[in-house]
Amino acid sequence: MSKKIGVYVCECGPNIPDRIDIDRVIEKITGMEDVDVVKRFGLLCSNDGKKFLADEIKKEQLTHIVIAACSPREHEATFMHVLEDNGLNPYLFQMVNIREQLAWMIPDKEEATQKAVKSIRAGIQRVILHDALSKKEIESTPDVLVIGGGISGIEAALSLAGPERKVTIVEKKESLGGFLNASSGLLPHQGTDLTVFEGKKQKVLDHEHIQVLTSSRVTDVRGFLGNFEVTVTKNDGGSIQELHVGAVVIASGFASFDAGQLARFGYGKLENVILAPEFENMCRSGNIQLKNGEPPQSVALIHCVGREEKGYCSKVCCLYSLKFAHLLKERFPAGEVREYYQDLCLPHPADQAYYEKAVEKGVLFIRSDQVELKEDGGKIQILSGHQKQDKASVDMVVLAPALVPSEDTAELADMFNIPLDKHGFFKAAHEMLDPVASPVEGV
Amino acid sequence: MFNPDVLVIGAGVAGMQASLLLAQAGRKVVLIDKGPLIGGQTIKFEEVYPNLECATCMVSPIQQDLLQNNRIEWHLLSRLEKVTGAAGDFTVSVSKKARYVSLENCIGCDACFEPCPVEVNNPFEENLGRKKAISVPCPGALPNVPAIDPNDCLRLNGKKKDCSACKDACMFDAVDFDQSDETMEFKVGSILVAVGYDMLDLKPLTDFGYGTFPGVYSAMEFERLFAANGPTEGELILRDGKIPKSIAVVHCVGRKEVGYCSGLCCMYSTKLSHFLKSKLHDADVREFHTDLCIPGKSHQEFYLETKNKGVQFIRYRSIKVNGRNGGMQIDFEDEAGGKKAFPVDMVILSQAMIPHPDTEKLAESLGIKRDKRGFFATQDLSLSPVETGKDGIYVAGCAGGPKDIPESVAQAEAVVGKILNPLYARIEEQEGDSQ
Numbered sequence: 001m002s003k004k005i006g007v008y009v010c011e012c013g014p015n016i017p018d019r020i021d022i023d024r025v026i027e028k029i030t031g032m033e034d035v036d037v038v039k040r041f042g043l044l045c046s047n048d049g050k051k052f053l054a055d056e057i058k059k060e061q062l063t064h065i066v067i068a069a070c071s072p073r074e075h076e077a078t079f080m081h082v083l084e085d086n087g088l089n090p091y092l093f094q095m096v097n098i099r100e101q102l103a104w105m106i107p108d109k110e111e112a113t114q115k116a117v118k119s120i121r122a123g124i125q126r127v128i129l130h131d132a133l134s135k136k137e138i139e140s141t142p143d144v145l146v147i148g149g150g151i152s153g154i155e156a157a158l159s160l161a162g163p164e165r166k167v168t169i170v171e172k173k174e175s176l177g178g179f180l181n182a183s184s185g186l187l188p189h190q191g192t193d194l195t196v197f198e199g200k201k202q203k204v205l206d207h208e209h210i211q212v213l214t215s216s217r218v219t220d221v222r223g224f225l226g227n228f229e230v231t232v233t234k235n236d237g238g239s240i241q242e243l244h245v246g247a248v249v250i251a252s253g254f255a256s257f258d259a260g261q262l263a264r265f266g267y268g269k270l271e272n273v274i275l276a277p278e279f280e281n282m283c284r285s286g287n288i289q290l291k292n293g294e295p296p297q298s299v300a301l302i303h304c305v306g307r308e309e310k311g312y313c314s315k316v317c318c319l320y321s322l323k324f325a326h327l328l329k330e331r332f333p334a335g336e337v338r339e340y341y342q343d344l345c346l347p348h349p350a351d352q353a354y355y356e357k358a359v360e361k362g363v364l365f366i367r368s369d370q371v372e373l374k375e376d377g378g379k380i381q382i383l384s385g386h387q388k389q390d391k392a393s394v395d396m397v398v399l400a401p402a403l404v405p406s407e408d409t410a411e412l413a414d415m416f417n418i419p420l421d422k423h424g425f426f427k428a429a430h431e432m433l434d435p436v437a438s439p440v441e442g443v
Numbered sequence: 444m445f446n447p448d449v450l451v452i453g454a455g456v457a458g459m460q461a462s463l464l465l466a467q468a469g470r471k472v473v474l475i476d477k478g479p480l481i482g483g484q485t486i487k488f489e490e491v492y493p494n495l496e497c498a499t500c501m502v503s504p505i506q507q508d509l510l511q512n513n514r515i516e517w518h519l520l521s522r523l524e525k526v527t528g529a530a531g532d533f534t535v536s537v538s539k540k541a542r543y544v545s546l547e548n549c550i551g552c553d554a555c556f557e558p559c560p561v562e563v564n565n566p567f568e569e570n571l572g573r574k575k576a577i578s579v580p581c582p583g584a585l586p587n588v589p590a591i592d593p594n595d596c597l598r599l600n601g602k603k604k605d606c607s608a609c610k611d612a613c614m615f616d617a618v619d620f621d622q623s624d625e626t627m628e629f630k631v632g633s634i635l636v637a638v639g640y641d642m643l644d645l646k647p648l649t650d651f652g653y654g655t656f657p658g659v660y661s662a663m664e665f666e667r668l669f670a671a672n673g674p675t676e677g678e679l680i681l682r683d684g685k686i687p688k689s690i691a692v693v694h695c696v697g698r699k700e701v702g703y704c705s706g707l708c709c710m711y712s713t714k715l716s717h718f719l720k721s722k723l724h725d726a727d728v729r730e731f732h733t734d735l736c737i738p739g740k741s742h743q744e745f746y747l748e749t750k751n752k753g754v755q756f757i758r759y760r761s762i763k764v765n766g767r768n769g770g771m772q773i774d775f776e777d778e779a780g781g782k783k784a785f786p787v788d789m790v791i792l793s794q795a796m797i798p799h800p801d802t803e804k805l806a807e808s809l810g811i812k813r814d815k816r817g818f819f820a821t822q823d824l825s826l827s828p829v830e831t832g833k834d835g836i837y838v839a840g841c842a843g844g845p846k847d848i849p850e851s852v853a854q855a856e857a858v859v860g861k862i863l864n865p866l867y868a869r870i871e872e873q874e875g876d877s878q
Contacts, residue, residue, distance in 0.1 A: 013614045015552055043550065043615070073507050151826070159860035192823035200826070307743075315738030343735040347706025349816045349844050350824060423740050428849075431494060431741075432501060433460065435849035436856060 004036040005124060006062040008053065010044040010069035012099055019103040021113045025068075028117045032124060036060055045075045050082050057086045064130070066123045068096040068116065089132035096123040140226025145170065145245040147218055147412065150178020152251035154200050160249075161209040168211045168243055169204070170218055170232050172408070177201050178253055184283030187323055189354040213241065217408075221248075221415050225442030247442045250412060250426065257306035257402040265305060265399055266373040270380055272296075273373060273397045276320060283327055296395040298336035299328055300382055302371055306402035307342070312423065317400035318345045322358055324398060329361040338364045338392065340371050340384055366390075373397060416443050445531035445865055446632030448473065452523055452805070455483020456502065456848055457840030458637035459509050461855040466514035468863055473629050474509070475521040475537055477801070479590040480580055481506055483639055487567070487663065489670040489677070491848060492714040493745035499583055499672070506585040518627070520590065522801070526808050530835025531632045541622035543591035543599070544577070549617035551587030553579075555609035563595050565674070569664040572674025577609045577618070582672045591618075633835045633862045636805065636819060637855065640841035643697040643795040651696055651792050652764035656771050657682040659764060659790045662711060669718050679722055687726060687789035691773045692716055693762060694732040697795035703816060705845040708793040709736045713749050715791055720752040729755045729785060731762055731775060739847075764790055796845040811836055818844045829858050837861065 007029055011017050022040050029038045037060050043049050044067060056062065065088065067079055072095040080090035098116045106112040142165045146153045149171030161167040175181065180197050204210050213232055219240075220231035230243040259267040259275060266273050271291050274282075282288045290296055301321045307313060321339060328337045339358075344365075346355055359365065368384035375381070379393040405424040413420050418438045419427045429437040437443075449465050451458045454476035462472045474481075485491070488498040509515055520540035527534045544555075559575035567580030574580070576595035579587065597603035598620060610618040645653035645661055653659045658681055660668065671677040681687055692712045698704060712730055719728045735756070737746050750756060762775040773785040798817040806813050811831040812820040819838045822830040829837050837858040840851035 013550060013552055014554075015550070045550075073504075077511055155826075155857075156860075159857070159864055162864055186825045190824035192826050196823070196826045312740045312743045313738045343737075345734070345736045345738050346704050347736055347738055347845075348824065349701075349703035349705070349818065350814070352703040353815075421740065425740060432491060432496065432848045433456065433505065433852055435853050 003034040003064055003128060004060065004062050005034050005064040005066060005127065006056055006060055007035055007038040007066045007068070007120065007124065008044060008056070009038075009040045009098070009120075010049070010067065011040060011042050012070060012103075013043065015099055016069075016103045019106065019109055019112050020098060020116050021109060024113050025116050025120065029120055029124070032121065034064075034128060035124060036062060044069055045078055050078070053079070053082050054086045057083070057088060062088070064092045064094075064127045066094050066096060066120065066127055068098045068120050068123070070099040071097045071101075089134070091133040092127065092130050094123040094127040094130070096120050138226070141244055141246045143167070143243075143245045144247045144249060145218070145228070145230055145243055146249045146251060148178065148251035148253055149173070149176040149204075149212065149214070150251060150253050151180050151197065151200075152253075153178070153249065154204050156249045156251060157204055157210050158200060158207070161207055163209065166209050166211065168213060168232075168245070170216050171212065171214045172217050172235065174215050176204060176212055176214065182277065182280055182284065184280045184327070185323070187319060187354070188326075189350050216241075218412070218415065228442065248416070250416070250418075250438070250443065252408050252412060253406045254403045255406045257310060257404050259305050259399050259401045262306065262309070264372045265302065265397075266375075266380070267399060270373060270375055270397075272395060273380060273399065276317070276324070276398055276400050279324060279398045283324070288328070288331060290395055294395075295332060296335065297332075298338070298394040299324075299396045299398065300338045300340060300380070300392070300394045301325060301398050301400065302373075302382075303339065303341040303400050304402075305399045306404075310402045310404065310423065312402070313343075313345055314403040315345060315347070316403065319351060319354075321398075321400050322346075322351075322355060325358045325363040326354075326361070329358070329363060336364070336394070337362070338366060338382075338394065340366050340368050340382065342367065342369055416440055418443060446533075446630055447471070448629070448631045449862055450475070450523075450533070450535055450629060450631040450634045451637060452476075452635065453483070453637035453639055453840075453842070454478075454481035454509075454517070454519075455637060455639045455840065455851070456485050456505075457639075457842075457851040457855040458483070458635065459502075459505050460852050461635050461637065461839065461859050462515050463505060463508055463512065464856060464859045465862065466512050468859075470514065470863075472515045473535075473537075473631060474515055474517040475523065476517075476519055477522050478580075479519050479542065480584040480586065481509065481517070481519070482585065485848060486581075486584075487670070488666050489673075489718070490714070492710050492717075493739070493741040495714075495717070503583070503585065510586055519586075521627075523805060523808055524626070526634070526810070530833075533631050533634060533835065535629050535631060535634070537627045537629065539625050539627060541593070541624050542588070543593070543596075543619055543622050544589050545617045545619050546586060546588050548615045549588040549613075550615055551579075552614075553589075554612045554614065555589060555618060558608035558612045560603075560606065560608060561595050561597060563592075568667050568674045569661065571664055571667055581670075588617075633837070634809065635837050635839060635855070635858050635862075636809065636811075636831075636842050637839045637851075638799045638801060638805065638842045640796045640845060641799050643701060643797050645696065645792055645794055648697060648700070648794075650763045651693065652766075652771065652790070653792060656764065656766065656790070658687070658771055658788050659792065662708070662715065662791060662793045665715055665791045669715075669722075677722075679719070681789060685788065686723065688723075689727045689785075689787045690719055690729070690789040690791065691785060691787045692728070692730045692791045692793065693764075693773075694730065694793050695795075696792040698733070701795045701797060701816065703795070704734070704736055705796040706736060706738075707796065707845050707847055710739075710742055710745070710847075712791075712793040713737070713746050713754075715793075716754040717745070717749045717752065720749070720754060727755075728753070729757055729773075731757050731759045731773065733758065796841065799842060802842070809833070809836055811838075814844075816844075818842065829854050829861070 084090045157167045215235045219233040372383040448471045451474045525536040561576040564570040565572045565574035593599040598606040667673040760776040814820040839854035
């Protein structure tokens with residue numbers, strides 16, 4: 001079929017003719033193969049301009065349009081609508097930017113004019129190669145898979161589930177709830193407690209549009225946004241379930257840095273040196289005690305365990321260590337509580353008062369970039385300060401290990417084709433503006 | 444029936460992303476902002492930490508999408524006045540100031556600026572630059588349509604009633620002195636408050652010499668000084684015309700006064716030093732900090748990189764900016780208690796982030812609470828961080844307390860999730876009934 005290309009040069013008021021000789025441009029373009037008409041117009045994006053274009057499309061029975069004007073960011077969509085409204089496929093169109101990239105950039109009129117001619121010629125050559133694209137609709141499902149039944153997965157499922165969207169949560173543990181199941185309590189200064197969490201959990205379990213698969217893992221995934229085929233396998237290998245979902249939320253949580261790697265903290269060697277999650281359990285059960293069953297008279301909380309090795313601050317350790325300090329002071333008002341920190345990271349406005357309250361209660365805060373733990377006749381000796389010159393002895397030490405990616409991260413990343421960052425966490429589609437989307441559409 | 448339309452207050456990154464997502468899901472959005480442009484605070488920054496991406500380049504595609512989205516009705520120079528009704532059926536009243544320039548006719552050629560006889564300080568440039576009574580806040584502002592400030596314009600403030608210099612220069616009949624302020628009413632089902640934050644006023648903090656010594660800058664002033672589209676086109680020139688050689692960046696300015704750590708200043712201060720070292724390699728740049736609060740998986744690396752560029756990080760116990768032979772010096776007490784001095788020709792103050800000045804009035808209009816520090820309160824900070832406690836009204840971004848860009852966007856997206864699922868609201872209702 002023969003092509004009839006219409007080429008229109010927009011003046012944009014004085015913006016373009018001041019710097020580009022439009023008549024010369026028209027003269028050079030006129031007569032090019034397949035080019036039916038070349039014209040100029042005052043302001044093509046105006047209502048008059050759009051009407052002019054519409055009339056031209058009809059009158060000249062044009063098949064393709066090239067518009068030389070501003071940046072496509074400004075008005076590509078505007079002109080594509082004009083084509084569509086007048087029976088032309090909107091993709092048989094090319095915009096040539098002669099304002100931002102030429103008129104506003106090149107002071108020499110001759111040079112700008114020549115470049116405009118070249119750019120428009122290129123636009124014409126390009127539009128000839130355009131295909132008449134059409135938008136297709138394909139079957140897809142709105143259902144969503146949520147991997148991980150912790151608080152993130154629970155919140156996501158509650159936000160998503162409804163009569164038109166079924167959500168399946170796949171949780172590898174035996175029960176829903178994740179890390180908070182083992183928590184001794186939320187930060188009281190943040191205004192809520194675990195009953196709210198338990199309430200959300202129950203809501204998920206009772207929800208008619210949410211299916212919870214516990215003791216299960218995602219073992220295979222195929223497909224793309226709108227149509228993922230997912231295989232979920234029971235941990236015992238027994239039953240296998242196939243799911244068809246349109247999108248996937250990965251909320252697989254975190255793991256704790258292996259403090260045993262660092263000899264200076266004596267974890268696994270020194271009795272009564274424990275990790276924060278173990279202390280959470282003690283608080284939850286109400287038995288804060290030493291290995292010999294006695295209550296501790298003095299406890300040290302060590303921040304930043306593994307920070308140097310991992311190369312980042314985990315953000316939450318200062319706060320939960322503060323929570324431990326408060327709990328200890330409530331439980332053992334006469335006991336000694338020491339916090340060894342590098343920098344206090346209390347990034348929310350409500351946090352400072354919580355810290356000050358701990359100071360009031362007599363918690364000792366000791367800044368130290370070096371901490372080493374040693375056996376000290378049944379107690380634990382803490383060496384601190386730049387030269388480890390300061391010494392103190394306590395009954396119990398609680399280490400706050402860095403947060404690291406959960407053990408499933410690499411496997412899931414591989415399965416879903418999501419890149420990992422240098423620390424092994426999932427990468428975001430855009431770190432700033434799309435922080436919760438992965439680079440894979442629909443995940 | 445629950446009205447699906449949404450009012451978004453504030454066109455910063457949180458408000459813009461929420462609006463676009465809602466529109467993508469087929470919802471109609473009314474987006475209002477009190478300023479003449481969209482983009483919020485982010486567009487004031489040349490680059491954002493930690494990846495040093497150009498902020499305006501990053502935001503401009505979403506600005507464009509937003510301005511061209513036919514499901515988003517945006518109103519600038521507009522403020523919320525009154526809200527009645529309840530979730531699903533709010534009636535909101537919005538006052539809109541006249542722009543005096545037609546958004547339809549103007550093509551953004553800037554021909555009207557030059558003939559305008561009035562030149563005033565430009566608040567967008569933290570008053571480091573000048574603007575005309577008809578102007579856009581900065582090159583690249585979107586929408587690229589100027590506004591006339593009726594207080595500055597001679598015709599509108601009555602000082603020279605026949606002035607029509609801008610109108611005469613406009614070839615598109617875009618200047619319209621007959622526009623007037625108006626009040627609009629909208630019916631919406633949900634409201635998102637994303638008005639952002641403000642920076643603490645430095646003048647009352649006399650220890651830091653702001654306003655006394657011309658070499659003392661606020662962090663935001665420095666951002667504009669560094670910006671390629673700023674008043675010096677990115678050249679680091681002091682108010683006295685000199686190029687600084689010895690610079691102090693002071694953290695935690697006003698922390699004691701407001702009673703909290705803003706959580707972001709350590710990182711943006713580090714970014715400022717990074718900037719300084721990239722343009723002035725030989726400058727002596729020192730960061731004076733208390734606790735370094737650099738949470739986030741990429742932040743420590745950025746801090747170490749800055750340190751490797753030769754920036755010194757010094758922990759202070761107390762600090763004061765004093766005069767010295769016509770210049771300045773930083774007198775400080777270091778960690779060990781030693782009293783020291785550092786002569787400087789530029790001081791950058793990283794001040795606390797505080798609630799947006801409209802917070803009190805908005806909270807009253809919306810019938811929602813503020814927290815002890817004046818930010819919008821959320822139901823709780825752990826498990827309901829975007830719900831205000833009033834059904835159908837949500838908070839995202841710095842309106843609820845300082846947050847970085849990704850956190851603000853994540854909150855905006857969380858709000859959209861809640862708005863899009865009508866069941867979510869109903870679940871809350873049932874819960875309320877049973878209590």
